[in-house]
Amino acid sequence: MRTVRFGIIGLGLMGREFGSAVARWCHLLEMNARPEIVAICDTNNGLFAWFRDNFPTIKLVTSDYRQLLADPDVEAVYCAVPHNLHQPIYTDIIAAGKHLLGEKPFGIDQQANAAINEAIRRHPQVFVRSTSHFPFFPAMQRLCRMIEQKAFGQIIEVNSGFLHSSDLDPAKPINWKRIVKINGEYGCLGDLGMHACHVPFKAGWYPRTVRAILSNLVKQRPDRQGNPTPCETWDNATLLCDAMDPDSGEPFPLTIKTQRIAPGETDTWYLDVKGMKASARWSSANPRRLDVLEYTGGEQCWRRIDTGWEAAFRGITGGIFEFGFTDAVQQLWAAFLHELTEGTPKSRFAACVTPEEVAYSHRLFTAALASQANGTVERV
Numbered sequence: 003m004r005t006v007r008f009g010i011i012g013l014g015l016m017g018r019e020f021g022s023a024v025a026r027w028c029h030l031l032e033m034n035a036r037p038e039i040v041a042i043c044d045t046n047n048g049l050f051a052w053f054r055d056n057f058p059t060i061k062l063v064t065s066d067y068r069q070l071l072a073d074p075d076v077e078a079v080y081c082a083v084p085h086n087l088h089q090p091i092y093t094d095i096i097a098a099g100k101h102l103l104g105e106k107p108f109g110i111d112q113q114a115n116a117a118i119n120e121a122i123r124r125h126p127q128v129f130v131r132s133t134s135h136f137p138f139f140p141a142m143q144r145l146c147r148m149i150e151q152k153a154f155g156q157i158i159e160v161n162s163g164f165l166h167s168s169d170l171d172p173a174k175p176i177n178w179k180r181i182v183k184i185n186g187e188y189g190c191l192g193d194l195g196m197h198a199c200h201v202p203f204k205a206g207w208y209p210r211t212v213r214a215i216l217s218n219l220v221k222q223r224p225d226r227q228g229n230p231t232p233c234e235t236w237d238n239a240t241l242l243c244d245a246m247d248p249d250s251g252e253p254f255p256l257t258i259k260t261q262r263i264a265p266g267e268t269d270t271w272y273l274d275v276k277g278m279k280a281s282a283r284w285s286s287a288n289p290r291r292l293d294v295l296e297y298t299g300g301e302q303c304w305r306r307i308d309t310g311w312e313a314a315f316r317g318i319t320g321g322i323f324e325f326g327f328t329d330a331v332q333q334l335w336a337a338f339l340h341e342l343t344e345g346t347p348k349s350r351f352a353a354c355v356t357p358e359e360v361a362y363s364h365r366l367f368t369a370a371l372a373s374q375a376n377g378t379v380e381r382v
């Protein structure tokens with residue numbers, strides 16, 4: 003079994019998720035590689051203790067990411083920092099010759115993303131990928147297999163989205179994800195958009211044009227001291243896109259919704275594909291359930307499939323048990339290590355987001371901003 007020695011930059015919400023996925027790597031069977039955390043970095047010293055207490059393999063603890071990059075022991079880096087830091091830190095990681103799993107949106111805007119892609123071009127020996135773990139839910143893996151098998155026939159319509167409701171409370175204090183300078187002008191699109199684009203892009207359903215309606219519903223929030231502060235980011239985005247079905251050569255409507263204020267939704271990601279031969283829909287609100295309608299000319303009838311733990315990367319969990327968020331995060335890591343060490347993804351949809359897919363998401367989100375500003379349909 004090959005060991006890949008990792009450094010983590012950014013030990014917040016997602017940094018700890020990676021730590022937890024590493025700590026229970028024995029959960030996965032049949033992996034040829036495993037991650038080992040050898041170095042950690044955050045500017046907040048208060049986050050070191052959890053890692054120190056749980057990972058005896060850590061040899062370097064620092065608040066200066068350059069020190070982590072200078073460590074020859076570090077082969078690969080997971081970087082989960084605020085969006086304004088993606089460009090400077092990701093380009094330094096790549097220039098240091100370290101493999102990178104960088105969090106989305108992979109640059110605060112299109113210019114920052116282009117600079118990261120230029121660094122990738124200059125260092126072709128470095129393996130770079132980005133994140134979205136939702137396609138790893140078993141029901142979604144089944145839906146994705148239907149895409150690979152061309153089971154849908156000509157595509158009629160696709161709806162993909164990611165909905166939260168934690169910002170419904172206007173008294174929720176502002177954090178960096180609601181500040182344009184740190185989160186970026188994309189607002190909720192930068193934060194949530196890649197999740198909703200991941201499967202459509204891997205399916206080859208790339209938007210050609212977009213009409214976007216973006217809303218800033220809560221324009222002011224209290225800071226940590228309770229003082230009212232401007233909250234300028236887009237809370238909700240609805241994108242109506244014209245996409246092309248690569249198999250039939252025909253256009254179809256693709257909607258992408260990302261909302262931070264979607265009443266009643268805790269963390270709902272959904273995909274709904276309607277085709278001439280079959281349709282399927284999945285939502286993380288009921289994660290084990292996949293609805294499928296196969297049309298053979300007779301009566302139209304939805305079948306409900308209750309999936310178990312049928313992950314892309316096999317694990318110890320019994321086949322009838324439930325699969326959850328933390329499993330999906332670990333599957334994403336398995337996909338990263340598989341592709342890093344084997345040279346190819348396990349399958350088209352058991353794979354991380356590629357730099358090309360991220361670059362297209364920036365084209366889409368930039369066009370969406372122009373569409374909102376001008377009230378126009380924009381080319382992507």
Ligand SMILES: NC(=O)c1ccc[n+]([C@@H]2O[C@H](COP(=O)([O-])OP(=O)(O)OC[C@H]3O[C@@H](n4cnc5c(N)ncnc54)[C@H](O)[C@@H]3O)[C@@H](O)[C@H]2O)c1
Binds near residue numbers: 044046081083
């Ligand atoms: N894949 C997902 O489902 C998912 C979910 C949430 C967030 N994210 C992404 O992960 C990234 C981080 O988000 P988060 O929710 O973990 O944020 P967070 O605020 O919880 O963590 C970010 C961490 O970065 C640290 N940091 C800031 N400046 C730094 C520097 N110069 N050097 C080292 N550390 C520094 C902060 O102290 C903080 O601990 C973002 O890109 C976000 O979009 C992804």
